[in-house]
Amino acid sequence: MKCKVVLLIVTAGLFQAGPLAAAQYKPEFKMSINPSEETSWGRAAVRFAAAIKYRTQGRIQITNYFDARATGGEQTREFQFLQEGVIDFAIGSTINWSPQVKELNLFALPFMFPSYSALDAVEAGDPGKRLFKLIEQKGVIPIAWGENGYRELTNSKRAIRRPEDFLGLNFRVAPVPIFVEIFRALGANPVTINFNEALEAFRLEKVDGQESHSSFLTDSGLCKSMSPSGTTPSIRPSLRSVPRLG
Numbered sequence: 001m002k003c004k005v006v007l008l009i010v011t012a013g014l015f016q017a018g019p020l021a022a023a024q025y026k027p028e029f030k031m032s033i034n035p036s037e038e039t040s041w042g043r044a045a046v047r048f049a050a051a052i053k054y055r056t057q058g059r060i061q062i063t064n065y066f067d068a069r070a071t072g073g074e075q076t077r078e079f080q081f082l083q084e085g086v087i088d089f090a091i092g093s094t095i096n097w098s099p100q101v102k103e104l105n106l107f108a109l110p111f112m113f114p115s116y117s118a119l120d121a122v123e124a125g126d127p128g129k130r131l132f133k134l135i136e137q138k139g140v141i142p143i144a145w146g147e148n149g150y151r152e153l154t155n156s157k158r159a160i161r162r163p164e165d166f167l168g169l170n171f172r173v174a175p176v177p178i179f180v181e182i183f184r185a186l187g188a189n190p191v192t193i194n195f196n197e198a199l200e201a202f203r204l205e206k207v208d209g210q211e212s213h214s215s216f217l218t219d220s221g222l223c224k225s226m227s228p229s230g231t232t233p234s235i236r237p238s239l240r241s242v243p244r245l246g
Contacts, residue, residue, distance in 0.1 A: 028062075036067050065087075093174075168187070
């Protein structure tokens with residue numbers, strides 16, 4: 001995951017100096033991470049929590065909740081839980097947050113970004129700034145962008161080189177409308193389940209294939225049981241965010 005930010009900005013944005021700040025500290029700040037600790041996201045969360053603890057001299061203690069434990073497995077409600085203050089920090093996906101911030105579907109559009117430099121230009125330019133402002137207006141403070149890379153297709157049936165190769169395949173997709181519509185239009189049967197649940201479905205051969213980014217394929221071991229079958233030219237950025245206080 002390509003991360004281009006200084007994560008310590010969170011401490012400046014959340015806490016004021018003086019007596020008021022002491023009242024805002026609490027024994028535990030919860031960080032939500034949908035993947036496991038062994039993934040690139042998980043390793044980033046561990047380093048983030050350690051950096052915050054060091055920079056605040058132990059005043060902010062972040063507990064990482066991996067495997068979507070902070071959301072009870074409901075990954076598309078993560079943004080809502082941030083808004084409500086149920087969780088304090090999150091390394092989240094634009095896909096999972098798109099039900100509450102529909103403009104984030106920009107990054108799920110196929111053939112939208114021809115290169116990483118094109119994505120960087122969007123994130124660092126006016127579109128990225130407008131998206132950050134929209135997120136903040138909904139009560140969550142975005143800290144930084146991270147990049148997961150292009151979406152990869154894998155399946156246990158056949159190579160996918162043409163749209164007709166999707167016909168009849170049961171493909172696990174993220175539980176958001178835009179992915180369901182894209183794969184249905186390609187002729188596949190989209191199955192909307194969370195990624196952690198999908199691993200068991202793959203093992204039992206209830207699902208033929210899936211789409212995700214390459215680091216998940218390696219970290220989850222799917223690359224050993226499913227063959228790479230194509231690349232979907234859409235990119236899923238990740239966001240580091242905290243709820244607005246006050």
